[in-house]
Amino acid sequence: xxxxxxxxxxxxxxxxxxxxxxxxxxxxxxxxxxxxxxxxxxxxxxxxxxxxxxxxxxxxxxxxxxxxxxxxxxxxxxxxxxxxxxxxxxxx
Amino acid sequence: xxxxxxxxxxxxxxxxxxxxxxxxxxxxxxxxxxxxxxxxxxxxxxxxxxxxxxxxxxxxxxxxxxxxxxxxxxxxxxxxxxxxxxxxxxxxxxxxxxxxxxxxxxxxxxxxxxxxxxxxxxxxxxxxxxxxxxxxxxxxxxxxxxxxxxxxxxxxxxxxxxxxxxxxxxxxxxxxxxxxxxxxxxxxxxxxxxxxxxxxxxxxxxxxxxxxxxxxxxxxxxxxxxxxxxxxxxxxxxxxxxxxxxxxxxxxxxxxxxxxxxxxxxxxxxxxxxxxxxxxxxxxxxxxxxxxxxxxxxxxxxxxxxxxxxxxxxxxxxxxxxxxxxxxxxxxxxxxxxxxxxxxxxxxxxxxxxxxxxxxxxxxxxxxxxxxxxxxxxxx
Numbered sequence: 001x002x003x004x005x006x007x008x009x010x011x012x013x014x015x016x017x018x019x020x021x022x023x024x025x026x027x028x029x030x031x032x033x034x035x036x037x038x039x040x041x042x043x044x045x046x047x048x049x050x051x052x053x054x055x056x057x058x059x060x061x062x063x064x065x066x067x068x069x070x071x072x073x074x075x076x077x078x079x080x081x082x083x084x085x086x087x088x089x090x091x092x
Numbered sequence: 093x094x095x096x097x098x099x100x101x102x103x104x105x106x107x108x109x110x111x112x113x114x115x116x117x118x119x120x121x122x123x124x125x126x127x128x129x130x131x132x133x134x135x136x137x138x139x140x141x142x143x144x145x146x147x148x149x150x151x152x153x154x155x156x157x158x159x160x161x162x163x164x165x166x167x168x169x170x171x172x173x174x175x176x177x178x179x180x181x182x183x184x185x186x187x188x189x190x191x192x193x194x195x196x197x198x199x200x201x202x203x204x205x206x207x208x209x210x211x212x213x214x215x216x217x218x219x220x221x222x223x224x225x226x227x228x229x230x231x232x233x234x235x236x237x238x239x240x241x242x243x244x245x246x247x248x249x250x251x252x253x254x255x256x257x258x259x260x261x262x263x264x265x266x267x268x269x270x271x272x273x274x275x276x277x278x279x280x281x282x283x284x285x286x287x288x289x290x291x292x293x294x295x296x297x298x299x300x301x302x303x304x305x306x307x308x309x310x311x312x313x314x315x316x317x318x319x320x321x322x323x324x325x326x327x328x329x330x331x332x333x334x335x336x337x338x339x340x341x342x343x344x345x346x347x348x349x350x351x352x353x354x355x356x357x358x359x360x361x362x363x364x365x366x367x368x369x370x371x372x373x374x375x376x377x378x379x380x381x382x383x384x385x386x387x388x389x390x391x392x393x394x395x396x397x398x399x400x401x402x403x404x405x406x407x408x409x410x411x412x413x414x415x416x417x418x419x420x421x422x423x424x425x426x427x428x429x430x431x432x433x434x435x436x437x438x439x440x441x442x443x444x445x446x447x448x449x450x451x452x453x454x455x456x457x458x459x460x461x462x463x464x465x466x467x468x469x470x471x472x
Contacts, residue, residue, distance in 0.1 A: 031223035
């Protein structure tokens with residue numbers, strides 16, 4: 001096993017727009033599977049896009065950005081960072 | 093090796109029974125199946141019992157405490173939504189192996205309401221942070237993969253639910269018995285696009301049971317209503333590139349179908365009816381192709397043309413399916429076998445598939461486990 005750095009660039013493979021989730025989870029949001037350039041597939045939220053199928057396209061180029069994990073904290077009060085996807089060409 | 097026959101099989105009407113315990117529900121189904129077989133519990137040599145909600149709770153043994161502790165071997169079985177079919181298959185294996193002549197398989201579940209799926213994550217919850225792991229979302233993403241490849245539309249997925257709800261009006265044991273027109277299905281609350289609430293299977297309580305016997309025993313008890321198990325197959329999902337983020341529900345179904353058709357010596361064109369795992373409307377269209385009911389990419393067309401309606405070329409989910417009959421996880425695999433067996437026996441009443449001779453049942457447990465059975469009428 002060796003460490004491998006994954007690309008921050010990828011394309012949208014498939015998605016759904018979640019309108020009902022577990023209690024307390026803010027909706028709607030876009031759950032997306034992204035194939036990264038050079039290999040690897042990851043799943044996450046696609047942000048900075050209308051949660052509407054008319055605005056989301058298979059194969060659209062996206063990039064990986066890092067943000068606070070929606071303010072969620074663990075039992076010890078620790079904050080977390082998470083990755084998100086957004087359409088390319090927006091402010092990182 | 094002996095052929096294996098279903099000599100008795102039944103299910104309770106699916107619904108909500110909070111006042112009853114899981115073993116009580118299972119015991120009810122067991123007694124129904126034993127009555128149908130004309131067999132006493134004292135003749136049963138082993139019990140395989142499927143349940144997920146109390147998977148470590150010895151449900152099979154507790155079930156016997158309700159109806160008779162005969163001291164037989166009991167195996168409790170969990171395998172996600174394939175649990176019931178897995179219990180049935182273990183019973184089949186034990187008879188094939190020559191160990192027993194009469195074996196009981198029970199599937200039972202008591203469900204809460206609401207979304208299934210869970211992260212089990214430590215630290216913070218990742219639901220809605222790293223996408224969604226709810227079942228409606230997971231199967232929506234699988235459906236959207238099909239849309240990506242073949243252009244399958246929201247409307248085509250919704251038509252699956254229209255069909256299965258229509259079928260359920262003819263099934264007195266279904267949870268729901270009402271029609272849902274296309275605009276009602278598409279206009280229902282969106283859960284995870286393209287799955288609306290009416291395109292998600294119903295969480296219900298229920299139980300189903302089957303008595304399986306060897307050929308020798310079937311001849312002794314009478315073959316008149318016997319159903320021959322032509323194939324019993326169980327697969328798991330082989331490695332795929334996107335495994336870590338997308339459970340593969342397709343490959344294990346395809347390999348199971350190929351193995352089942354080979355074992356039974358029949359092809360998909362010889363099937364008279366199919367009960368497949370429509371946990372979400374999106375899934376049914378994928379499985380049309382996975383089971384070879386149509387060519388790849390033709391699943392949307394198959395629902396458009398009505399070929400999978402009762403009266404069509406290959407009726408699918410005439411019971412109402414998981415979408416309308418209901419989906420008590422551990423019971424579903426045996427309930428599907430009950431449905432096909434009832435048609436092969438010519439006892440399905442208003443929803444009877446005329447002249448049904450061979451049928452297929454399919455269940456898919458996410459994670460993944462796929463079980464397929466091919467069943468054949470004995471008396472023609």
